[in-house]
Amino acid sequence: MTMEDKLRTPLPRDFYARDPRIVSRELLGKVLVRREGKKLLAGRIVEVEAYLGLNDPAAHSAAGRTLRNAVLFGPPGHSYVYFIYGNHYCFNVSCLPDGEAGGVLFRALEPLLGIKEMARARGIFLDGRPSNTRDLRKLTSGPGRLAEAFGITRMRDNAKDLTGADSDLFITADSYPSPRVRNTVRIGITKAAKRPLRFLIAGNEFISRV
C-alpha cells in the first residue's frame, strides 16, 4: 500500500464534534491532505491551537455570531479561513455540534508529499533534493506559511466541508505512532494570552516557534 492509498479517507464529522482541546490533541500526528488535480499535497500536523468560542476572548467567535465567523458556530468539520495583517490566510476547522462555537487553528505541518508544489506556491527555490530541514521548515512552519503552501484562501476554501469523501481538502488518520503532546500558551495573541491552549508534538523540528 502506497502512502497515497493511506491518505484517502477523511476523518468523520464525529471526530470534530467535541471540545476543541480534545480535537487539538488528537489532530497531532494526523495528516492534512490537499488534492490538486492529479497532484497530492500532504503534511503531518505538528502544532495547533484551540479557540473556545463565546468564553474565549481571543477567539473570533467571542462576541457572538457574525457573517465572518458563522462557520465556527455551524456544524463541525468545516474550514474557517480568515485573512490577517493584510497578508496571510489562517486555516481552522470548526468543532463542537452545530450551534456551539469552537475551532482549531493549524499552526505548523511537517511536509510529506508535494514538496516541489509547496515550494512553488510559497515562491521559494529549493536547491537540490532531498531538501534539508532548514529549507523544508520555510514551507509549512507557521499558520500563514502552511496556508500559502496548500493554496488555502478564503474564496476557495472557507466553509468547506472537510469530511466529504470527494473533498479536495481534508484530514486523515495515518499509521503513525501516537505522538508525545506538549501543551503551552498560544502564540501571537494579546487577549487571554496565558491560557494553555497550544498543542504540539514534543521535539518535532517543524513547529513554528520554540
Add this chain to the structure above:
DNA sequence: TTATAGATTGCCT
C-alpha cells in the same frame, strides 16, 4: 466616515 488592532511574515540592523 475615519481610526485602529490584528490567531503573521520577511527583511533589515
Add this chain to the structure above:
DNA sequence: GGCAATCTATAAT
C-alpha cells in the same frame, strides 16, 4: 531584535 507591508472587521467619531 525592530519594523514595514497591506487588507478587513470592528470600534469610535
